Amino acid sequence: MAEPRTEAERAAPHVDETALAESVRFTSDLIRMDTTNRGGGEGAERPAAEYVAGLLAEAGLDPLILEKAPGRANVVARIAGREPGADALLVHGHLDVVPAEPAEWTVHPFSGEVRDGVVWGRGAVDMKNSDAMVLAVVRAWARAGVRPRRDIVLAFTADEEDTAEFGSGFLVAQRPDLFEGCTEAIGESGAFTFHPGDGRRLYPVAAGERGTAWLTLTARGRAGHGSKINPDNAVTRLAAAVTRIGEHSWPVRLSPVVRAGLTELAALYGVPLPDLGAEPAQAPGEARAPADPQDWEREEREKREEREKLSRAVDGLLAALGPAASLLAPTVRNSANPTMLSAGYKVNVIPGGATGHVDGRVVPGGEEEFTATLDRLTGPEVDWSFLHHEIPLQAPVDGRTFGVLRDALLRFDPGAHVVPYCMSGGTDAKQFSRLGLAGYGFMPLRLPEGFDYQAMFHGVDERVPVEALHFGTRVLDHALRGL
Template identity: 60%
Template sequence: MVDAQALEEVVRFTAELIRIDTTNYGGGDGNERGAAEYVVARLAEVGVAAQILEKAPNRSNVVARIEGAEADAPALLVHGHLDVVPAEAADWSVDPFGGEIRDGMLWGRGAIDMKSMDAMVLAAVRSWARAGVKPRRPIVIAFTADEEASAEFGSEYLADAHADLFADCTEGVSESGGFTFHGGNGLRIYPIGAGERGTAWLRLSARGTAGHGSRANPDNAVSRLAAAVARIGAHEWPLRLTPTVRAALTELAGVYGVEPDLDDVDGLVAKLGPAAQLVESTLRSSANPTVLRAGYKVNVIPEHAYAEVDGRVLPGGEAEFAATMDELCGPDVAWEYQHRTQPLAAPVDSPAFAAMRAAIQKFDPEGHPVPFCMSGGTDAKQFARLGITGYGFSPLGQTPELGYGRLAHGVDERVPVDGLGFGLRVLDDFLRNA
């Protein structure tokens, strides 16, 4: 059990980490050094040695190891990223980097995604050191850079250049799971990530004949690109049920007391109330046009036109996705991957998953932990290259009016102070006993 000091520290550490601006603007523009040094200092205070590892100056990662009571047991990786997405201060009710506590809430960029989880890990490890407690199995802790972009300077770098630090890790836990999802009628659901759609960020390009805007031009790059983008945006991707999504639908049907009819998935999802949003984005692969670039003057037809598409691919759907993009783009528009990561799937009948369930139910006996597949992605994709099975488990107590998905990356990001204590208790129980 965590002590009173740990419950105070998890709030303080979250606030202090928020006050260290680690905004990741993409394209290599980021700086996690201050947060990395903060983490190292907090660990050093209780005798835990940690090292800062960088692919480029100030793109800082921290790795530490906690030995377990069962020294020969396979290690568990616990990872959280230090960077955050940008926040436009003018849009917020508070300073997004103020770490302010107001009305029982801790406000700031990263409060959910994911400096609260980083703080929980620090508070748990420090409480173990004070009490002389060891977790059952060895634990490798990684605080990473660059998760909010391509992970080039973060988990990808660690997996490529420092794989030896994770050699005995078989499973890992990180963000996007274990939080309270209020499902209506007083139902508290705790989705645990057991899969991720793969990332397929695309760049489309069309080439035509440049010319005067007043003249007929059937070889117009903008027209060709626009037609392809419209086809991609309108495409209806086929239903594909992965094992994780099947398990999610089956268990959610049980929570809501409805028949788990997987032959009528749309009808089943319609009966799941608010919880439909936990599965609806992972029933299919997807491709959403997000960026268009072409031209420089209204009366000039440009030779080139470009677009970007955010594609997400279900496990097992990589070949289908590529073939579909070939068809939708047609012969006149080329496409290529800008950034690509593999889809993930993790077993929901594993001892680790059972331990996550147990930890949640210990502190909320009326809660319903269920597996789900994340629509986006995490650093687990990079660590999967090392053979580490990844789960989304960053427990957090949420009130009904707050939404994890709405506030992560959103304006006025905040977490309940009491929810941090709940998350710490759950995470501590899991890490010590997994």
């Protein structure tokens, strides 16, 4: 078939029944390939990578399989656009999944079973379904002779569920040439239906991510007999620091993306938008003290009051928005949750050291506040360091790209509402941002009322409706050609 020549022809959908069926079949096939990532370098994405590469080759592309270590395979291919001088677009998805215990599941997590209009298995939403939809769209284009406006680079990665060392991190460090010309990226996780319970359908499109700050805490003390009084007990010092971290109330710090999301939700629900103000540039304690101690104390007090006022305003707005607020509530603040503790080897021996781990997440613009606060909460007797550290991200929500993504969703669900949001966790977009790419979470799914999409991530009985895959395939086709 000849390539469409007019704008009307190019805007017409090119997803056929074959593509819709393939989105389901590819999801099921990929789920059946056990690509469990257990961390620490233990994983095997190669079978899925070979499967993906074969499907791309059938579509006339020239995919590359790249590995940092045996079995940890990535696939990269480029689709040539109609405008050679245009900026390129990256579309990425990961092939690995988190572990699943078969005894806990209704169906085997690696069966890929299609039952009652639903595809079951680990990766059904995170994110082999998205990989499958992208593959179905690309193959539909090949059958119809369609070329996108600009080059599209496809990347199917390993190791996203751990540190990305064998996946996007490896690709960015070792093969940046494969992403030449790319300025924007589309990946997980956004554009799914969120039902707030009032009949509305919301589609959150991600234009930001909180940063990752996994921490190791180390307390040192004096080892000794458990029967002796010991004021230099490392366990006590660690426990005190962990308690302070766990009980700390972080102040509100709004990124532009979250601020835009709050504004849109307030307008949608007819809730008066409080004065969110110009957020203080620095958190209390971050500024250099003025020469006059009284001036310093006054400035610090004023900053605290401003931040407390902002926190009360945002918390009140979130309460007024009801269930819809859950889209944005996790990303209005930094967070730090203690998750692991380790100390000692015998009940009557006081150990000389104790360690703990904290899962910290940092909003865009909140890095200095996070480190200053951790220094204060851990105190002089406990050291902390980054176990894994990734930057927060944000992308424009007032430009052409977000508008195209919004319009694509509304074309196929006209009664819905699209809202920008910031992801509380992180994705491969963090790695690709090192190449200067602005990342958006956009892997669309229209989900029925009562389908708890967020609970499916890393949960038991992960599954996705067939109709959601059909919807997502249609929307992706339209969006990617429009971008």
